[in-house]
Amino acid sequence: MNEIKPPRIVETAPEGDEWIPSTCNLCYGTCSILVHKVDGVAVKIEGNPKSTVGKGRLCGKGVSGLMTHYDPNRIRRPMRRTNPEKGIGIDPGWEEISWDEALNEIAGRLKKIRADDPRKLSIQRTTTVYTMGLPWGAFAPGFGTTNVSEGGGGLHCGNSAHQISGLLHASWGVLPDFQYCNYALYFGASKGHAAGHNSNSNMAQAADARERGMKMVVVDPMCNFAAAKATEWVPIRVGTDAALALAMCNVLVNELGTLDIPYLKAKTNGPYLIGPEGTYVRDGETNEPLVWDSKAGAAKPHNVADSEDMALAGEFEVNGVKCQPSFVLLKEHLKKYSPEYAEEITTVPAENIRRISAEFAKEARIGSTIVIDGVTLPYRPAAAIAFRGLQGHRNATFNFFAVLLLNQLVGAADVVGSCLGFNPAFDGIPETGRMGYKPKASVDGLMAVGTWMAYDPPYPHPEPRKPEEMGLQDLFIMGMTSPFFNSEQGEELWEKFDMPYRPEMLINYGANIMMSIANKDLIAESLKKLDFIASFDLFLNETSDFVDIILPDRGYLGCYNTRPNTPYIFSHPAGMGDWSWAIQQPVVEPEGEERIFADVLIDLAERADFLADINTAFNAVLDLRGEHRLQGDRKYSYEEICDADLKNNFGPERGLEYFKKEGVVTWPKTPEEVYWRPFTDARVPIYLEWMPALGEKIQAISGPAGLDIPMEYYSALVDYLPCQSFECNHDDFDFYTFYYRDTLHTNSFTMENAWLDEAAQLDPYSYNIAMNTASGKQRGLEDGDVIQLETEKGRQVKGRVHLTEAIHPEGLGIAALCGHWAKGMPVAEGKGVFYNELLELDWENVNPVNLTLDLCSKVKVTRVEESR
């Protein structure tokens, strides 16, 4: 029969017909692509089967990229505002200007600020093309500002998910080991079913797991994406996941006793002795935390005693101090989370909590091993995972930690079948050994990540100090992003803390912060206060109303990036398989005067006299060595820098030319890389010993400034703490809203893509508010009615209701960041629901540990228009 082969690059293509390898960036999943060009026009984007990132297949967004590229509403020339008045919906009166004029003006301002206080420059970037960040990683430190933010302190950011995944798995997030897992317990998180890090590759892996028979239990207020494909959907009251997870931990520890004791002894701080103050009892000489050596009948430093001999139970006296292993404290603490208590909070029946806990424990197969590629490894085919959703609450850090604690109790961490960090260990490029990293033991024997996406890893953390960073993350040192970066609320806090400077200028790269953080009016106020805003953009969006000079970006099909998939902890398939290293290269000519933003940044550095600084920063960021180091104040093109980066890592034969042709190089992973946990002597905390002290240190700085830290968030033992929205008890306010990521959309960006918009209009959920059918009927609502949601504080948003059985009766689910009003995005304009309009942006609604914004609200629903 006629067998049809998968597509491949045709070696001898007709003249004017080519397939160019590059990388998708409709989301930060960064799948490898091939772009088909005929006579200079890009006519098709397909996946690149040579790469393991996407494996030659793309999601609906990825295949629609050309609509974004050729959108006639794209900005094609630099522009300057003529109307000095800035405000929501006020036309800036754009006038086209030359690049020279634009850059001279920006550089002039940069020079002045740099001479005065470089921190007065702030930089915002979008998370959509987060992976294109290297040039910013050099520009900002080269200039000398520490104020760089991702434009999604609110909805887009998995702040706590990243931090806690880093702490416990040395990665940006976690996944079930799809290849071997038999029981995946999802707390929200669409991993493998819709969006997020590595979403597209995960879909195939999750489908394989389903076909293989992996059970998937999905705890979620809504049954879509992952829950739709689950063996069991467990509906839960919005924002209460920690109560459920802790009750499950309680069942494991206190009812079933199914624990991986050797794991807890060897890989956690469970045996560390805790004194009456709640802190480690330390060795007088080395200051290392002590454990009780049962064999020796004496206390010993954790790095001296053999793990096997460490006591997890009992009460001891060391140097006259009464102490207990931290595991004992955890065990006692968990007792208050009885399944019955959790049922009240979460609406999940106690018997289900017990059953699911027992299933999880049983499927973990504690004690078992398996041989993978000749290596004997622990086998724990059960995983509890979560991602952005459950940590979008005030209790962000504990919510996430509580879920991951389940894995720790049964030893299901970074071994076969278990919960995996994505790619925390990497041996390096085979030919050169470059770029390798792995988690290692650090302060007090606890794990430090091998690599990180930011310069402040989750552990060990620096001492908090009186804040001088706009986002206050030098005080709230656990925060990865901050919603206070560009908001009027920030101003209030800066005043409290007596910040020595104020931002004067913003350079924005694609972020639409008027829509992506919360409470747009507070953002607008802060933007108005800035003297000057320059913005690289594809479209004139809601934030453009405040911009002074707009610079046209070439977009993902017109840029260079040597590292779209690295570090591998961000968006590269986890589990066994291959490593792939792909690049991004310009595949289409600009339609107008768009330029590669990296070259524009280098141009600005030249015009503002800091080329030597940006070169040094590139050397540091890319770790360029020897002949590949950028020299002095020479001006390099970004192409040259990319070539240096590739040769520096892959050797002289494999520079940019090689990668432009090949697109990607691929080689196999080893079991020691994927299942690294048994090979490290690093431990992870099940008891957050340092947290209370950290809270006090922060309070010592913030208290006098008038900002009191609620200490319950800084407890060493995790708890369920309810959101602000739970304090609203008025009768009519009876729905909890929540936001989720849609499979068709990325952030607030893709609604302008005409194909994606069209598909979203046909989808029953994408642009609508999902409400439980019975709840709707009770209130006399019909499917398709336009309803208004209103919070206690009077914040309102309208949208069309979709009545569905597939949602918790108290929840209202809203997808993506829709509801655009900018005229520059006519396709997106007026589509869907602007979720953020409901959100407060203040101290009461952030997690006091790392400033994660609470994304739930309690609302009253009224009908404003009957269905059509």
Add this chain to the structure above:
Amino acid sequence: MGEIPELEHGLEPRLDTDEDRSAVLWYSAGRRAADDAASSTNSQNIAAPEIAVDVLLFGLLSAVTTESPVSLSLAGTATPMDVVAALEDRFGAEPFAQIKDPGVGILPCCRLFVDGEPFEDVDAPISPDGKSATVEMIILKGFEGG
């Protein structure tokens, strides 16, 4: 309180055996690390004559002085911490507060190069062979989220 049945697993979570086969895998990395620590000998510092150190400050640190390079004369055993101390003596402690931390010494966001090579151990001598050295310093910060 305090009594957990050690190695008692309740249900029947085992694959096909009563023996805890993964225990030894969990314990082995710690044992290897302990062995390595026992066999490694302490290196000693040998007193060395003073060396000339040129320091280049970039980015936010470049605001500290217009002097470039900053020429220092330091003990032959000087470490990055000593370099920072010498800079503090010369220009005051304030600009360097942002890169120092009581716990880890110099924060990881401050990158150091010695003669063009990245230098990570803040307590190691920058010039083990006692020759003069050029130190480049830059603060990498503000790269976050996602």
Add this chain to the structure above:
Amino acid sequence: MKWGMVIDLKRCVGCYGCQLSCKAEHGTPRGIFFARVLKQEEGQYPTVSQTFLPVLCNHCEDPPCVEACPTGASFVWEDDGTVDIDHELCVGCRTCMLACPYSNRYFNDNDQAYYGDQGATPYEEARTSQHQEGVVMKCNFCRDRRQAGKEPACVANCPTVARHFGDLDDPKSNVSRLIKERAGFTLHPEKGTKPNVYYLPA
């Protein structure tokens, strides 16, 4: 031989990759998706299930659309069993659209460009503008791709590998095997159309 498709509902996650990769392959005008993804929910809270059901032309063995077509424009390729439309003969009467029990035929009466007055983009010039207006359009199992030795776009691209394509006449083909082993079924068998698109249960 007889081309057929098998869509595995256990694997499908409703990502719309098929719907949009088909559009990308053919540059279909606004309002026209040869491949679509439907979402169906069954049961009552909390015992509810959601099914993602991708649909496309079923390339039926007894196609009512072909029977209904007054001009002979709709026809079946004898060598491979696929149902196609000869746009030279199509007069746009839309009788076939009424005859198709699956609503998988579309009339191209639209403005061809997505951006209306702003004109066709270079991509649309190269792709969409090639479609004849005033005729009925539908999935042709990616005839051009098949001739180039490739799988249909929606099959090659499906991120979950839920779609399979092969010869239903060959009992050893991947599609025949899957239908047999996993109890493949067709949509609306009661209509007697004998679809060549099969589904595997979720």
